[in-house]
Amino acid sequence: MTTHEIWTMLHGMGFGALYLIACSGAVLGLWRRFAPGALTPVEAREETLLVAWLVTMAALAWITVLTGTYIVYPWYRAVPPPHAALADYPQRLLLASPATRGWHAIGMEWKEHVAWLVPIAITAAAAVFTRYRRNLRAKPALYHALLGFVLISFFSAAAAGFFGAMLTKHAPVQGGATMRIVGEKP
Numbered sequence: 001m002t003t004h005e006i007w008t009m010l011h012g013m014g015f016g017a018l019y020l021i022a023c024s025g026a027v028l029g030l031w032r033r034f035a036p037g038a039l040t041p042v043e044a045r046e047e048t049l050l051v052a053w054l055v056t057m058a059a060l061a062w063i064t065v066l067t068g069t070y071i072v073y074p075w076y077r078a079v080p081p082p083h084a085a086l087a088d089y090p091q092r093l094l095l096a097s098p099a100t101r102g103w104h105a106i107g108m109e110w111k112e113h114v115a116w117l118v119p120i121a122i123t124a125a126a127a128v129f130t131r132y133r134r135n136l137r138a139k140p141a142l143y144h145a146l147l148g149f150v151l152i153s154f155f156s157a158a159a160a161g162f163f164g165a166m167l168t169k170h171a172p173v174q175g176g177a178t179m180r181i182v183g184e185k186p
Helices: 003-034 044-077 090-095 101-114 117-138 140-170
Strands: none
Touching (some): 003 140, 044 101, 090 101
């Protein structure tokens, strides 16, 4: 695997996939404990755990979007020298064929914008939950806003992940130094 492929994998399959899993846990935890009509009282330990969970998710979301924007995306947009093979230049590879041009025009352009909603929305959710905690049951509108932030973050991450996976399928980010993994011989 090349360094570019490893960073792309860490960004999408590592940080991004982990975020989506954590997000589904956050939705479940918030719904189970704080939805209007929830029967069991919320313990201080559960509040602390949810604060830590949401803050960790916000950090993970920022790591994901920053690695995508500042490490993987520049490799995607690299401009090839004249007469270079396009396999190492994903954006140009996609734009070279009418059959794949849409993946850049819609997929990547949309992905790079919607991905930034993820850390912004989950950071807002973490801030609201940290501030109001147990009082969320008494403030259903605020609870619904909090849940809305988490869901916006989840669906934005899912859309960005889908487009990222489809773009990588059609034009993977390759190049960089080659690293040998598990038992490969030169």
